[in-house]
Amino acid sequence: MFGHKLLTIPDAVDALPGRAEPLPVPDAHHVNGRPLVGPFPDGVETLVVGMGCFWGAERKFWESPGVWTTAVGYAGGHTPNPTYEEVCTGLTGHNEVVLVAWDTAATSLVDVLRTFWENHDPTQGMRQGNDVGTQYRSGLYVTDGQRAAAAASRDAYAARLAEAGYGEVTTEVLDRPAFFYAEDDHQQYLAKNPMGYCGIGGTGVSCPVGVLG
Numbered sequence: 001m002f003g004h005k006l007l008t009i010p011d012a013v014d015a016l017p018g019r020a021e022p023l024p025v026p027d028a029h030h031v032n033g034r035p036l037v038g039p040f041p042d043g044v045e046t047l048v049v050g051m052g053c054f055w056g057a058e059r060k061f062w063e064s065p066g067v068w069t070t071a072v073g074y075a076g077g078h079t080p081n082p083t084y085e086e087v088c089t090g091l092t093g094h095n096e097v098v099l100v101a102w103d104t105a106a107t108s109l110v111d112v113l114r115t116f117w118e119n120h121d122p123t124q125g126m127r128q129g130n131d132v133g134t135q136y137r138s139g140l141y142v143t144d145g146q147r148a149a150a151a152a153s154r155d156a157y158a159a160r161l162a163e164a165g166y167g168e169v170t171t172e173v174l175d176r177p178a179f180f181y182a183e184d185d186h187q188q189y190l191a192k193n194p195m196g197y198c199g200i201g202g203t204g205v206s207c208p209v210g211v212l213g
């Protein structure tokens with residue numbers, strides 16, 4: 001989109017400087033009216049995921065049963081409080097990500113991970129479909145309590161993908177880095193722009209049920 005599509009994450013010394021102040025965040029989710037910023041109610045757990053363009057990825061989650069709220073942002077890079085335009089240069093190191101918050105009484109980490117795996121192709125490296133660049137890489141950004149489940153789901157799905165003829169899974173599973181909220185117009189973008197671009201698409205391979213049990 002912006003013509004500069006780096007396929008390697010820059011070193012911190014080469015990254016854009018960013019800014020000290022965070023970007024403004026809307027008070028409420030455009031679809032469900034709930035807050036985008038915590039602290040969230042007791043019983044709500046969060047996970048940060050990267051699965052290509054965050055517009056379509058966010059919609060997939062806000063439409064999922066039991067999801068309490070969602071927000072789009074940037075994570076996994078070096079630049080503090082980056083803008084969308086800066087992330088798209090590839091010079092921040094950030095990934096386009098979705099913060100998923102769900103009610104643990106209504107759904108589970110297993111279900112959230114299944115939605116993640118089945119709705120993108122985690123074998124494509126620094127791209128997702130026609131979207132090319134480091135900001136489109138597959139990623140799971142986890143807490144200590146989520147790490148084992150995330151790794152188990154990756155290994156189980158990798159085996160299923162290999163059986164279907166896909167290549168190696170390139171998803172990074174990392175301790176959760178700082179999450180920087182994206183600009184207001186990117187939050188719930190496809191609810192505000194129903195005819196907007198959505199490049200999200202899965203492999204058609206089902207994630208094994210119960211692999212985390």
